[in-house]
Amino acid sequence: MTLSVAQHISCDEVETRANAARIFNIQRYSLNDGRGIRTVVFFKGCPHRCPWCANPESISPKIETVRRVSKCLHCSPCLRDANECPSGAFEHxxxxxxxxxxEREVMKDDVFFRSSGGGVTLSGGEVLMQAPFATLLLQRLRRYGVHTAIETAGDAPLSRLLPLAHQRDEVLFDLKIMDTEQARSVVAMNLPRVLDNFMQLVADGVNVIPRVPLIPGFTLNETNMARVLAFLLPSGIRQLHLLPFHQYGEPKYRLLGQEWGMRQVVPPTESEVAAMRQMAEREGFHVTVGG
Known part of the structure; x- marks a missing residue:
């Protein structure tokens, strides 16, 4: 169960602190989310409502408290306090x-970055919601020569995106639903702004790697893929990452006391992923399945 309620907040109402940030995880030894061995920092808070989100704990910008039933000692009375819980069943x-x-936390892994050509990736949630802090963090990491990347959907004012994007080595940029009205109604995304921001990054010489989540019923179809490719072709970019839908996030919804609306959705078959890959390769794209 969850003891707090997710709050919707847009990237236009972003937290502007530069000296502190709210995160929910630091994942070490990641082999995705960029090249080499990476440490991924997950920022809390997201303006979008993707039905397929695998990190539902990332959506609310608030610190949430959950109870892990398997750890619960059923104390009476229960304090419902993560700081006092004797078994750790309640946690923030x-x-x-x-x-x-x-900075100290991520630089503990510097030896792995240098031995593998890896680095640090800032993810979420949506890192643009805490862009001032993220920009300063990347500036510090670049002084050490650490390879840096951000993962973003790009749905924020350009004035917030550009300073951050100019401090990284690559931007992993998600392109999701490519129909404007559907993107707004399903995901709460301002697609015209996203596409304009993508092209501005390209024009500024930023190393942008587009990624497409392959979601049955939403993006896993020829129409959406054709729109992605038609958008990308004039940019000159010929890299494309395809991210097939999976069910790994389902336990997190249970932990948060939320319904997983995609529970019955079957992940894409190899042939379905291959069909999307072949569409892109016919247009000259170098395709990577996974991130």
Whole structure:
């Protein structure tokens, strides 16, 4: 069960603190989310409502408290306090960190970055919701020569996106539903702004790698893929990452006391993914399945 309610907030109402950020996870030894061995920092808060989201704990910008039933001792009375719970059944999702603390945390893995050509990726949620902090963090990491990347859907004012994008080595940019009205109604996304921002990054010489989640019923179809390719072709970009839908996030919804609306959805078959890949390769794209 969850003891707090997710709050909808857009990237236009983003937290502007630069000295602290709210994160919910630091994932070490990741082989996705960029090249080499990476440490991924997950920022809390997202403006979108993707039905297929695998990280539902990332959506609310608030610190949430959850109860893991398997750990519960059923104390009576229950304090419902993560700081006092003797078994750790109650725990917080999300914590506030300063620049100095987070810099020290990720730089513990510097030996792996240098031996593998990896680095640090800022993900979410949506990192643009805490762009001032993220920009300063990347500036610090670049002083160490650490390869840096951000994962984003690009749905924020350009004034927030550009300073951050100019401090990284690559931007992993998600392109989802390519119909404007459907993107707004299903995901709460401002697609025209997303596409304009993507092209501005390209025009500025930013290394942008587009990624397409392959979601049955939403993006896993020839029409949506054709729109992605038609959009990308004038940019000159010929890399494309395809991210097939999976069910790995289902336990997180149960933990949060939320319904997983995609529970009955079957992940794409190899032939369905291959069909999308072949469409892109026929147009000259180098395709990677996975991120």
């Amino acid at each position: 999702i999300g914590r506030d960190v300063t620049l100095d603390v987070l």
